[in-house]
Amino acid sequence: MTVESDSPQGKALRPRARIMRTLGEELISSEVVAVIELVKNSYDAEAGYVSIRFDGKLEVGEGSVSIEDDGHGMSLTVVEGSWMEPATNNKKVQRSSHILKRRFLGEKGVGRFAAARLATDLELTTRALESDKEVYAYFDWSQFDNEDAYLDQILILAEERVPQEFVRGRTRPFDAPGPHGDLRRDGSHGTLLKMNGLKRAWGDKEVYSLKKSLSRLISPFDGEKGFKIFIQLPGDYAEQPRELEPPEVLKYPHYTLSGRVDKHGDFEFRAELHASSIVEAFTGKLVNSDVKDRGVVEFVDGKGGRPLVCGPFSFNILVWDRDQLDNIDQKLGTGIHDIRRDLDSIAGVSIFRDGFRVLPYGEAENDWLKLDIRRVQNPTMRLSNNQITGYVKIGADENPLLKDQSNREGLDNNSAYSELQEIIRLALSKLESLRFRDKKSAGADDASRKSDGALLAVPDTAKLRQLISTGADSAETLHLFDETTKAWENQVGRIREVLSRYHSLATLGQLVDKVVHDGRQPLSTIQTQSSLLIESLSKALKKLDGSSECGKYLEGIHARLLRVKDAAGLIDLVLKRIEPLGGRKKGRPTKVYINEIIKNAFSHFQADIESLGINVTLPAADDLIQVDAHELQEVLINLIANSVYWLSNVPKGQRAILVQCTRPAPRELDIIFADSGPGVSKGNKSAIFEPYFSTKPDGVGLGLVIAGEMIRDYYNGSLELLNSGPLPGAVFRIKLRKRV
Template identity: 35%
Template sequence: MLESKESSGSLRPKARLVHTLGSELISSEDVALVELVKNAYDADATQVTIRFNGPLKSGTGSIEVWDNGHGMTADTVRKVWLDIATPYRKEVITSESGNRRVLGEKGIGRLAASRIAEHSVITTRRTDGTETTFRIDWGQFHRDLYLDEIEVAVVEEQPKVFVSHGEASVVQGESLTESGTVVKMERLLRDWQYTDIANLRLMLERMIPPLPEGVIDSDLQAVFSVELIVPDEISELGGSVSPSDILMLPDYKMAGNVSSDGIAHLTYIERRTGAVEEITINLRVSDDLGDATRLPSCGPLTIDFRAWDLDREAFEAIKPELSQSNIGIRDYRNQIKDHAGLALFRDGFRVQPFGERGYDWLNLDLRRVNSPSLRLSNNQVSGFIFLTADLNPGLRDRSHREGLIDTPEYEDLKQVSLQILAEMESRRYKFRKRLGSGRERRSPGSGLFEKFDLSGLEALAASRKADKELVAAITETAKEVRAATSDLQEILLQFAKSATLSTLVDMVLHEGRTGLMDVDNGVRKLNIVRQRLDTFDLPEVERRIGDSLDSLGNGRALVGSLFDRLSPLAGRKRGRPQKVQLSSLTNPVSQIFAAELARQYTTLSVEVDDATVSVEPIEFQHILINLVSNAMYWVRQRPDSKRKISIRAGRDDGGSIVIYVNDSGPGVPEDKKDLIFDAYVSTREGGMGLGLSIVHTIAVEYYGGAVSVDDDGALPGANFRVVLKKRVS
């Protein structure tokens, strides 16, 4: 019998692990170079120079990254730089000067060079110190070696590079401080084309935001610049990297600070009018159930959002201020799109890939589909969100150094950003309405279909009885227009019905599934009886069948009730107004929402006059469904115990039908009361902007009435007043 033996072993990483960490976890050569620039930033450099030495072909050429930071001693190289995944930066979180929060924490950014070339030669010097040079052949890390079998020779000698009249003085010029580091990456792994360097330049332009002094806190303003040195044939890509001057001339700007308790102090600036508005917002975020009652957890932020209109009118307004006097509208749009996107800056440095062209992390393009009149697309916005590693610890990088981990803090950051962007969007929409470049809503009382009224022309033709042919032509034309108008009204009603039904989809799915669960349960019980019929006596069989039928009956009743409640909305055509009791119109609506109201702990009260009115039931119920659905959304921003909605309906002294839907939500801000009835304009995030527009269309177009937001509701939130005048007696 074998006796037990105990032994030990040790983990020995293969050398190719370094290749995995450096080459495969960094997505592109551009990102690799940015990682090296970030290392220079952590070394307190004020100037970084990236030099391209041709021919920039695979197996030849080189790329060098120079900085004037504090440099390293030979001892630091051996004990820190060569220590892969060193905890040094987690333990020492500020730069040597104490002025910068360091960007690197994982200790693997130095391996980025393995993505670019076959080997690297690093030379570094501290002020008044010796110069240290070491060479790394990245090809060794592809061989079948263990990591501790790879030797790196570290040579310490008298300075020759970082000295006056040395190579560093040629590259860095006046920024030479006789200290610094250069990483020379030789024998490139791939060809570098014109577009590759142009894309790198654009990425570097986005690294430091173009904000003038005083716009954000001074500690976020890093003294840091980057320069490119390129071959003569592409000299236009060389020189100091700076953002396009278009970024300094936005049509709209919203900037300010968000405190850790969700209070935003913002300034809105409108370039073309010179308008400046100070805004304070108490931000709240939604939980998984959609209840917006919680303080954001993302931490304090500094925000600067800039937006542009891309039409010709906006271009002509900005053109005199641009440094490129010969720029055309296509170039104008392309420059904005090149710099578009919402960028995150941690401790003064951009987090990849936030702010990259096409990286729409807030889904602005999809959001705009629902509300094209109001929302901005991703290619119209250039934004800067500033945070710090110390004050925003929940916003953490992914292991591959691009993007943030999906934490609750990150989700809150998205909601906060969208709420602030929405404030800018609503002000932009009002400006464009005044300007006349946006689609304006019809004013109450001057409905769309009134423009098709030819009664005046018919009366004029009737007075010209001598021209019978003209009278007949006008009469026939008027008849055709009335018929076409009726058809158009029917089409709009079907559209309104479809949009209204979309608000009920969640309720239908939830209650329908509940009913089907009862049916499934009944079927399951019957199957058990069938399979075990021989083992049950008759009374047991009868009992089990009875239970099964009860489950089936409950399911059928639930689904049947659901269909009954929806059936009033199923009319295919717009009929003549019917004489009905007001209560018969409001009761089905309250029943439709009963289950959802209970789920969100909302109380609905209905107070209706005992009156007979003449209306089309479907149209009346569409008004109520859209107003109640809107109220149900907004009351979720209140605690459970304060969620209330009331419906009141009756006749006024003039015989018109008046409907009030009042809620305990946050109410409608004064500056948005003239926007919310516009089609495709919604102040709720993700809303399509159709519900209140449908209410307006039915009340004004079909009943010659009006819709307004009143201030005297019994509940403290929004109080919608709808008046129906025509055809209601």
């Protein structure tokens, strides 16, 4: 770019011609995106259909792609003015179309230059509504490759002519939406872009990607019914273009999740389990937590937190169990392999703005909700990206902060986008909890469920022993033997599943040990040396005049060293707090004060407790017991972490945790742990001690399982959820009967 004299007062910018190549080829990230941008232009032009046609050999420098629509078309004035003007603001001045009132999808005025990404030249033919002339223009994109040429030196050939392409009464070669007022759909208006000399080869992979993206461009759930997309490829046996539609598998989901969130954060979610005829509705209020990094929370009552900024939106999500697709095969008869392929093609949650899809959300490789990471952490309960398809419906006017990045590939990664992610995951967690409980209920007749539910419970062999001892009928004995064997196999399977997670925790414990061990030596050096320096500086300052330049300089160093020493003290405190969570071998129970164990456990969460304003009431008496302090602290940390999480969902001033200790009998101890949070719903009470069950959007579901197993195995005790207690939220009782 250079400058030219424009007036005595200043200079005018004069861009090089290659800026058009930049707009067309660098702002548009791929050929598929380029086609979609041009399809969006057809939608904005109030077209009833758009047809994409490939001709010739789809190799570099050969073949062509044409995009035709029956929109309102353009006059010569519009072509020479608005259409050929980069970054025109027409669609910002007027945000919706004249007749159909469609919200414009393109606002940056660069979408049309996607044509430069696709081919070396462009033939534009267009006829405006009620015009008796047709406009023809020719663009040779190679002109813009001239490094020495300026943009104002490039000539575009455009002329009016007698209509040749758009002639009234022309029969459409395929079914398109009917007339709408002045838009007669009679062939007398529209736009045709013919791009010759392809810049990239189109193989099977690229064509498949384009068809998949176009089939999902309009929401299949409630999209624009007056706009159809057709495609025709070289070698197609059908003479007419084929309409792109989503696969029929969408009609047969196993689970459905829908919902809406208004501008105030009030939400309504609805989860449906079709095979079980279970429908559950959820309502409440969402706010952004007043705790740093806590994000969106479901507020139970009153006012609190910060209002959402993502704006109102709705969503609809379909879910499948991919190992149970026989019902779909019953309907379609295409085979499980093809059904899974169709599910792969539509996998993911798309975002639709004003009825049109925002790329790349919903692409199989674009797991924008990070569902696969959640599933790795909790494979039993969480859904993966390839199990779901759906849409999130937003609007440009209603959701101004959910705006495009400049390359048209996704939304700006701002606070509104983060809120949207968190809310969809929160809604999914409600369906996941319901699905988990239903699967558990469906398997209630399994032999593995005849035990007391404990992970390490031994299947009952008493009946088998009795039959053998009495010499009962061999068939009956064999049947009972098979049932008992199956119960053992199921129990071993459960143990293996949980042990795989415990192994990860054991590795984490070893890492904690290494961090503590390796961190203590340099930390000790920092503490010792800073203390010695502070002592030396204090002596020097006593000898110097504090008002001298040197004295002031040393006072500054002294103050900074004090801050270093304080910071080292904080690091030392953190290491002491995480040391009990390491992988060291547990020791024998020792005599300790239970109130000190509880205090130490709460110290891990001091910052969260203060920021949330939680009123904590702990036992004050020095009650001497005999336990492994580190084991019990691990149990308490799990309970505290859950309470701190859920207490952010209730108003400030109503957040409380209460811990009480009693001795119901000699060598026994009861610990009551209660909070004022939302509590555990009736439907979830039987599931919270199951491995991997969690109502947190990103919960792993092992905290209570581990805590319960430790209490049961080490102390012959129990961890119970009580129906009521001293506070209105969740109330747990830890009962220790051994080693106390």
